[in-house]
Amino acid sequence: MFDNLEVLQLSQAMARHAGARQAIAAGNLAHADTPGHKARDLTPFPQLVLQDQASFGLRATRDSHLAGARHGGAYEPVEDEGAVSDPNGNSISLETEMLRAVDIRRQHDKALAVYRASLNILRSSLGRQ
Template structure:
C-alpha cells in the first residue's frame, strides 16, 4: 500500500530537477566571459514532470550526453530575449544569480514536502 506514494516521487523529482538546474546555471556563470557562449536553462519542472520524459535518461560517465544535466532536457535560450555582449555571449550574471536563488527555493520546497509527508505517514501508522 505504501510502496509507491506519488507525493514522495514528486518531491524526489522536484529535488532532482533543482539539482540539474543548479548545475546548468553554475555552468552558465562559469562561462560568463566565454566568447559566443549561449546561456542554457532546464525546462520548467511542471512541464518536465507532466511529460515525465525529462527524468528517463541518466548520465553514466562524464561527457556522456553533454547537452543534458542529469537526464533533464537543456535548452539554449533565445539570445534576442536578452542582451548579448559584443563577443556574442548571452549570459547575464545578475539573471543567473536570481535563477540560482529560485532554484534553491525549489529544492528547499521539495525537502519540506518530503519531510511533511513523512510526518503524516508516521502519524498514520501510529509512530511518532
C-alpha cells in the first residue's frame, strides 16, 4: 500500500537529480583550466517532470521494462548555453560553478525535507511518532 507513493518517488528522483548535477558541477570545476572545455549542466528538475507528464507514451515502472522511460533514470548533461567562452575556448566560470553548487545543495535539501515530511505524515497516520 505504501510502496509506491508518488511523493516519495518524486523526492527520491529529485535527490538523484541533485546528485547527478553535483557530479557534473564537480567535473566542470576539475576542467576549469582545460582549453576548449564547455560548461555543462542538467536540465532543471521541474522541466524534466513536466516533460515526463507531457509524454503520454510508455512509462517503465521496473528496470525489466524495455521501451518505457523510467523516471529518475540516467540524466544527459547539456552544454550551458549562457556561459561565455574565454579566448582558449573554455566556458567554465568558478563563480558560476560555486553558485550552481549552492543551488544544487538547496535542491537536495528540499528533496530531503519533502521526504521527511512525507514520512512524518505516514507515521502520524499510523499512530506512531
